[in-house]
């Protein structure tokens with residue numbers, strides 16, 4: 001297999017962050033290529049994220065995440081576990097879309113969007129995963145091994161806590177899940193300063209990012 005995967009994106013979270021999380025959880029070192037103009041020749045749909053991996057130039061966030069999850073055994077042990085993982089992850093991606101886009105909204109749209117995303121996190125998504133953990137009774141959301149569902153749930157828990165630090169107040173099982181998964185060595189390393197993990201975008205950076213894409 002070829003060397004380190006090469007990540008092509010702007011120097012911020014956006015749609016590449018779930019991919020960074022998966023590669024970090026798998027213990028895969030990456031190299032980052034800052035995408036600063038749209039005139040990239042090698043973008044299938046003229047969009048990023050694009051990841052060069054195993055001789056391919058993959059685009060489309062879900063396709064990239066599916067490949068990485070399959071390659072690094074983060075996708076359960078059989079079809080039924082994979083179906084559960086897909087179901088949970090698609091729900092997480094819906095919440096992630098709300099959390100991810102918040103920082104890029106114009107000021108007059110932020111308040112309503114914030115109220116909606118916090119409501120969805122506290123009353124739709126987190127109650128589901130609290131119930132899954134309760135019913136499953138294991139350390140992980142699916143089966144008895146780490147999967148992409150656990151990795152992406154930790155990612156969105158931390159993003160939601162950036163908006164509302166006490167958002168897990170009513171979810172004791174999610175609180176212990178967060179502590180447990182954060183302690184997995186590869187993830188613990190990713191959570192340390194100096195990793196590839198990107199910070200929440202600052203207000204003053206938004207115009208520069210939007211100019212890259214529009």
Ligand SMILES: N[C@@H](CCC(=O)N[C@@H](CS[C@H](CC=O)c1ccccc1)C(=O)NCC(=O)O)C(=O)O
Pocket residue numbers: 013014015046047048049059060061062100101104209213
């Ligand atoms: N289906 C695809 C979609 C990929 C996609 O929308 N890529 C975008 C940059 S990411 C986005 C920029 C603003 O929307 C952003 C940047 C920051 C935060 C959130 C999103 C892009 O390349 N836009 C150029 C163009 O579409 O011409 C996938 O899942 O990968």
